[in-house]
Amino acid sequence: MSEMTIGQYYPADSFVHKLDPRTKIMLTLLYILFIFMVKSVVGYAVAFLFLVMAIMFSKIPVKYIIKGLKPVAFIVTLTIVINILWTKGGNLLFSIGFIKVYAEGVVVAAKMGVRLMLLVSTTSIMTLSTSTIDLTDGMEMLMRKVPFLKNSAHDISMMMSIALRFIPTLQEETDRIMKAQKSRGADFDSGNIVQKAKAMLPILVPLFVSAFQRAGELAMAMEARCYRGGEGRTKMKVLKYTKRDAVAYVIGFLFFAVMVGSGYIGLPF
Amino acid sequence: MSIEVKNLSHVYSLGTVFEHTALKDIDFSVGPRDFIGIIGHTGCGKSTLIQHLNGLLKPTTGSVIINGKDINKEMPMKEIVKRVGIVFQYPEYQLFEETVYKDVAFGPKNIGFSEEEIEKTVRESIELVGLDFDEVKDVSPFDMSGGQKRRVAIAGVLAMKPQILILDEPASGLDPMGRSEILGYINKLNKEVGICILLVSHNMDDVADFADKVMVFSKGRLVKFDTPKEVFSDVDELEKIGLTVPDSKKVLLGLKEKGIDVDTSLFRTRDAIEEIIRVVGGKK
Numbered sequence: 001m002s003e004m005t006i007g008q009y010y011p012a013d014s015f016v017h018k019l020d021p022r023t024k025i026m027l028t029l030l031y032i033l034f035i036f037m038v039k040s041v042v043g044y045a046v047a048f049l050f051l052v053m054a055i056m057f058s059k060i061p062v063k064y065i066i067k068g069l070k071p072v073a074f075i076v077t078l079t080i081v082i083n084i085l086w087t088k089g090g091n092l093l094f095s096i097g098f099i100k101v102y103a104e105g106v107v108v109a110a111k112m113g114v115r116l117m118l119l120v121s122t123t124s125i126m127t128l129s130t131s132t133i134d135l136t137d138g139m140e141m142l143m144r145k146v147p148f149l150k151n152s153a154h155d156i157s158m159m160m161s162i163a164l165r166f167i168p169t170l171q172e173e174t175d176r177i178m179k180a181q182k183s184r185g186a187d188f189d190s191g192n193i194v195q196k197a198k199a200m201l202p203i204l205v206p207l208f209v210s211a212f213q214r215a216g217e218l219a220m221a222m223e224a225r226c227y228r229g230g231e232g233r234t235k236m237k238v239l240k241y242t243k244r245d246a247v248a249y250v251i252g253f254l255f256f257a258v259m260v261g262s263g264y265i266g267l268p269f
Numbered sequence: 270m271s272i273e274v275k276n277l278s279h280v281y282s283l284g285t286v287f288e289h290t291a292l293k294d295i296d297f298s299v300g301p302r303d304f305i306g307i308i309g310h311t312g313c314g315k316s317t318l319i320q321h322l323n324g325l326l327k328p329t330t331g332s333v334i335i336n337g338k339d340i341n342k343e344m345p346m347k348e349i350v351k352r353v354g355i356v357f358q359y360p361e362y363q364l365f366e367e368t369v370y371k372d373v374a375f376g377p378k379n380i381g382f383s384e385e386e387i388e389k390t391v392r393e394s395i396e397l398v399g400l401d402f403d404e405v406k407d408v409s410p411f412d413m414s415g416g417q418k419r420r421v422a423i424a425g426v427l428a429m430k431p432q433i434l435i436l437d438e439p440a441s442g443l444d445p446m447g448r449s450e451i452l453g454y455i456n457k458l459n460k461e462v463g464i465c466i467l468l469v470s471h472n473m474d475d476v477a478d479f480a481d482k483v484m485v486f487s488k489g490r491l492v493k494f495d496t497p498k499e500v501f502s503d504v505d506e507l508e509k510i511g512l513t514v515p516d517s518k519k520v521l522l523g524l525k526e527k528g529i530d531v532d533t534s535l536f537r538t539r540d541a542i543e544e545i546i547r548v549v550g551g552k553k
């Protein structure tokens with residue numbers, strides 16, 4: 001349960017940590033755009049270099065980034081397998097029965113795998129180096145600039161921050177309930193799938209009961225303090241760009257422009 | 270039935286930035302029929318310790334030995350929980366079944382009791398915590414009051430017939446009446462049924478009134494394990510680690526300061542009351 005990295009903040013004093021959350025979100029989006037436009041090996045190398053740089057400047061231990069990859073390992077593997085099996089073209093490398101593996105397939109699969117891992121890693125850096133409050137604050141400010149999101153920006157970010165805020169609480173709660181039921185002899189590890197699913201009931205029921213209770217109490221507490229949504233609401237901590245952000249933006253966009261200009265990346269058609 | 274803890278230490282999140290030593294070099298043994306109070310400031314490691322006693326947490330170093338067997342090496346979880354029952358803080362959060370009967374029967378069923386045994390033990394346990402079996406057995410636990418839920422949850426652990434029962438703040442969040450009732454039942458379990466009790470509490474009066482021996486924890490260490498008389502004899506030492514003496518003792522100490530000749534070595538509420546009556550009565 002405590003293995004999850006997304007939504008977990010890794011405290012450190014670093015260049016990346018001090019960046020404005022808006023900068024981090026924008027650059028992460030730019031990076032994602034970048035890796036889906038990569039056309040050649042050089043492009044991947046540059047993308048990888050960027051990742052390494054970001055990790056170094058964030059002072060986050062690499063093992064935290066790797067831990068963040070674990071939950072998506074299954075999806076990455078599935079993507080790779082599907083791409084290998086479904087892509088036809090190039091030389092036939094080998095075939096086992098009806099399964100035929102082509103050179104093209106291996107290349108496409110490798111590309112997809114690398115892209116997904118780069119994507120998850122950068123997103124992890126963003127969430128690990130930004131507290132959830134800053135993250136949702138940044139998203140709200142950015143969404144306000146988007147015409148069709150403008151009016152619901154506050155609500156969306158409030159929902160997100162509440163959801164993120166309750167992830168650790170719910171994890172703790174699950175852990176507590178699990179321990180209590182284990183102490184009553186509950187067995188979550190053995191048996192077939194049906195038995196295992198049934199064994200989850202003593203955890204899920206109390207978990208839902210307390211989650212609903214919490215939600216009700218939170219709503220009450222917010223209303224008691226006259227929460228009325230985003231209208232007319234001011235911020236205690238106003239986000240401010242600094243020189244650091246300018247540096248990060250310039251480096252990010254410059255690299256992007258140079259790569260597009262030199263043809264290493266471009267639209268995939 | 271005995272529990273022995275040898276040289277036990279526990280480190281949370283070993284090898285990460287969140288590394289935290291919660292217990293350090295704990296050594297003690299508890300015999301059958303003991304009533305032990307466990308006190309200590311918040312965060313000193315009480316809850317961490319009790320989770321070691323039924324195998325929920327594995328010691329980073331050291332061992333827990335029940336009846337001569339190292340539980341982490343020679344005992345499957347089912348065998349451990351048959352012997353050691355834990356009632357966690359706010360145990361009502363563990364309730365999940367549609368009826369009280371089914372919920373209390375969950376534990377005994379898991380550890381392989383027969384249908385007749387289950388029926389018998391569920392009835393007994395519900396009555397041991399002061400509820401009327403026929404009245405509550407078909408009620409949904411979610412429709413009960415806080416205090417009743419708490420009792421049902423305790424009954425759910427009792428129904429497994431543990432020889433050692435560990436309770437983490439069983440009375441917290443209850444009204445004074447509910448408090449003293451729950452503690453009364455726990456005391457009865459110890460005196461009449463002969464179950465060994467380990468009671469974690471931040472209420473000094475509860476510990477003083479019932480425990481035969483008291484463990485004092487501070488910053489992950491067991492700093493004292495002695496009779497309540499001895500433990501509560503030194504006010505300053507207790508205050509240094511964020512604890513205090515029972516209210517009853519505070520009253521006696523206050524009276525003494527005012528020049529009234531009372532025996533300040535007393536610490537139980539009922540003894541203190543008698544002492545005060547004796548002194549006041551004597552003056553008449």
Ligand SMILES: Nc1ncnc2c1ncn2[C@@H]1O[C@H](COP(=O)(O)OP(=O)(O)O)[C@@H](O)[C@H]1O
Nearest residue numbers: 281282289291310311312313314315316317318
């Ligand atoms: N799951 C956990 N992970 C990391 N640290 C923990 C965990 N549980 C407790 N701790 C820490 O260990 C210490 C002891 O906690 P605990 O045993 O709950 O204390 P107590 O029950 O005496 O209040 C505290 O400092 C607490 O923050």
Ligand SMILES: [Mg+2]
Nearest residue numbers: 315316317437
């Ligand atoms: Mg505790």
